[in-house]
Amino acid sequence: MAGRSRTPRRRGAQRPPHVVIATRLYAPEPVAAAFRLEALVLALERAGAEVTVLTSTVPGAGAARSRSRRVSRWPVRRDAQGQVRGYLSYLSFDVPLALRLLLQRRMDALVIEPPPTTGLVGMVAAALRRVPYTFYAADVWSDATDSVEGVPTAVRSLVRWAETTVWRRAARVLTISPGVQHRLEELIGARDSLVMVGNGIDTETFTERGPDGDEEGPYFVYAGTVSEWQGAEVFLDAFATVRRDHPTARLLFFSEGSGRDALEARARAEGLEGIEFRAKIPAAQVAAQLRGAVAGLSSITPGQGYEFALPTKIYAATATGTPVIHAGEGAAHDRIRDHGLGWACDHDAAQVAAAMDRALRGDGRPAAAAVRQWTVENASLAGCAARGAEAILQTLPGRR
Numbered sequence: 001m002a003g004r005s006r007t008p009r010r011r012g013a014q015r016p017p018h019v020v021i022a023t024r025l026y027a028p029e030p031v032a033a034a035f036r037l038e039a040l041v042l043a044l045e046r047a048g049a050e051v052t053v054l055t056s057t058v059p060g061a062g063a064a065r066s067r068s069r070r071v072s073r074w075p076v077r078r079d080a081q082g083q084v085r086g087y088l089s090y091l092s093f094d095v096p097l098a099l100r101l102l103l104q105r106r107m108d109a110l111v112i113e114p115p116p117t118t119g120l121v122g123m124v125a126a127a128l129r130r131v132p133y134t135f136y137a138a139d140v141w142s143d144a145t146d147s148v149e150g151v152p153t154a155v156r157s158l159v160r161w162a163e164t165t166v167w168r169r170a171a172r173v174l175t176i177s178p179g180v181q182h183r184l185e186e187l188i189g190a191r192d193s194l195v196m197v198g199n200g201i202d203t204e205t206f207t208e209r210g211p212d213g214d215e216e217g218p219y220f221v222y223a224g225t226v227s228e229w230q231g232a233e234v235f236l237d238a239f240a241t242v243r244r245d246h247p248t249a250r251l252l253f254f255s256e257g258s259g260r261d262a263l264e265a266r267a268r269a270e271g272l273e274g275i276e277f278r279a280k281i282p283a284a285q286v287a288a289q290l291r292g293a294v295a296g297l298s299s300i301t302p303g304q305g306y307e308f309a310l311p312t313k314i315y316a317a318t319a320t321g322t323p324v325i326h327a328g329e330g331a332a333h334d335r336i337r338d339h340g341l342g343w344a345c346d347h348d349a350a351q352v353a354a355a356m357d358r359a360l361r362g363d364g365r366p367a368a369a370a371v372r373q374w375t376v377e378n379a380s381l382a383g384c385a386a387r388g389a390e391a392i393l394q395t396l397p398g399r400r
Contacts, residue, residue, distance in 0.1 A: 017396055018050045020104055022122050023113035024084045024093045026055035026071065030283050031256075032224070032312035033113060033138060035202055039385035040111070040136075045069075047389050052107075054100050056084055056093055074100065081256050082280070094121045101125035108396055109134065112166070114141055116159055119166035132171035132395040136388070138199070140183050143305050148228050148258075164188050171395040174388050179308025179331045197387040199310060200379035205283050206319035208372050212292030217248040218360055220325070222297040223286050224313040225257035231301030232259065234327050236267055236275065237349035242356045243274050249360060250274045251297075254281055254289065290320045295342060295359045300328035302347050310335065318342075318375040321368030325355045339374055340366045 025031055027038035041051045056076040076084050077092035084093060094117050101110070102125060110133040112122035119135055126133035142160040145151055167173050167188050175181040176199035184194055213219075220239075226232045232255075239251045251274060253260070264277040281289075290296055296317025300306050307330025314332060317324045323342030326332050337344040343358060345351035358364055 016048050016050050017108040017393065018106060019044055019109045019111060019392060020052045020054060020107045021111040022054045022097055022101065022118060024056050024076065024118065026053055028282065029058055030280055030286065035283065035381060036138065037113060039202065039381045040388050043385035043389035044392065047393060049393065052104065054097060081260065083256050090115050090117050094118050097121050098125060102128065107131055109392055111136060111392060114139060116141055116162035116166060120162050123166050123169055134172040134174060134392050134395065135166050135170045136174045137167065137180060137184060138176045140180065144229055146305065172391050174391060177308065177310045177331060183308055195391040197391065198384040199312060200381040200384045201312060201315035201319045202381045203319050203376050206287045206316050208291065208321040208368060210291065211288050213289035215292055217250060218294045219250040219252055220295055220297055220356065221252050221254065221289050221293040223254045223290065223316060224311065226255045226259040226263055227257045228259060229301050229304050229306045231299050231347055233263060234299055234347055234349055234352055235297055236263065236272060238352035238356055239275060240272055241353040245357065246360050250276060252289065253277045254286060256280055286316065287320055290317050290322050293322050296322055296324045298324055298326045298332060299347060300330060300332060302329055307331065315375055315379040318371045321372040323366050323371055325352065325359060327352045341371055341374065342366065
């Protein structure tokens with residue numbers, strides 16, 4: 001456990017509120033949820049709270065460091081890609097978490113991250129400890145489950161019940177976009193407990209300043225999760241066409257997720273050249289790769305109910321001044337088109353290939369400074385975290 005928080009307190013003064021955050025993923029893991037939670041912790045500390053993070057151990061020597069001062073880690077089951085994903089992995093975190101929450105020193109508020117099983121554990125622990133809890137709804141897991149083939153109906157129903165139950169009983173539910181907010185309202189009705197705080201990127205790590213990826217030739221970067229609802233296979237189909245006119249171009253994946261291995265196997269089986277699947281790397285290195293890229297890539301599979309999503313990988317690219325090619329309809333498509341952040345097209349290989357070709361030729365490329373400035377003003381993770389911290393502290397007795 002990291003050193004104890006040293007929030008100053010005068011003799012006889014009221015103690016600062018103690019907020020506990022339960023999350024299976026936390027910094028320095030190079031995933032969006034980990035950065036989002038670290039930013040929230042720092043915002044809570046700036047607001048005068050003491051914060052304890054209950055999370056998992058991170059693979060790798062010396063990896064368990066973060067900017068937060070009180071972080072308690074517990075070993076969990078990870079898959080072959082090092083991800084805490086799947087029922088057994090979730091249980092390996094959730095079961096010990098129940099005891100960790102019950103044995104935790106006096107706390108005033110609890111914050112819980114997905115999956116819904118963690119939400120249920122936190123909901124029960126909060127009731128037993130008689131404290132309000134906040135659920136950070138960065139995603140709608142039950143919708144994602146519906147998009148995966150082969151999931152039994154009973155499991156789909158259970159995930160939906162768990163998620164909506166946790167939302168209904170929460171003192172606050174933080175949502176990351178108007179689309180996610182609207183989807184929750186469709187599922188549980190409009191209520192004051194739903195607070196849209198937005199989503200963003202650490203604009204101090206993902207910046208236009210610093211070295212680039214030191215790669216040879218022009219390249220595209222897909223950085224982030226690969227799963228059924230992202231539909232990243234469209235980039236393989238498109239890139240196969242693009243390489244005919246741009247033989248030195250490359251497509252780099254810095255990815256994890258349920259679809260990564262299948263995507264790599266397909267590229268290998270079809271002999272697609274110029275496509276590389278690389279290991280997960282720290283955020284600062286992702287930023288460097290994006291700085292040197294022709295464009296970042298983002299996609300959402302149509303027809304699966306995920307058109308409301310705004311992938312963080314969009315902001316990771318634009319914060320470095322690099323434009324984005326987005327394949328798919330919905331909120332992300334509209335945001336990139338309306339604010340001149342790159343090239344927005346349908347989830348169609350021919351359209352994506354045309355966008356890649358335009359990017360390589362510099363046709364319609366937005367100015368790096370303008371792309372960066374928009375991100376700082378509209379998608380700063382620090383600003384989103386400050387709004388989240390305010391909403392959480394408002395659940396404390398005497399502050400409502």
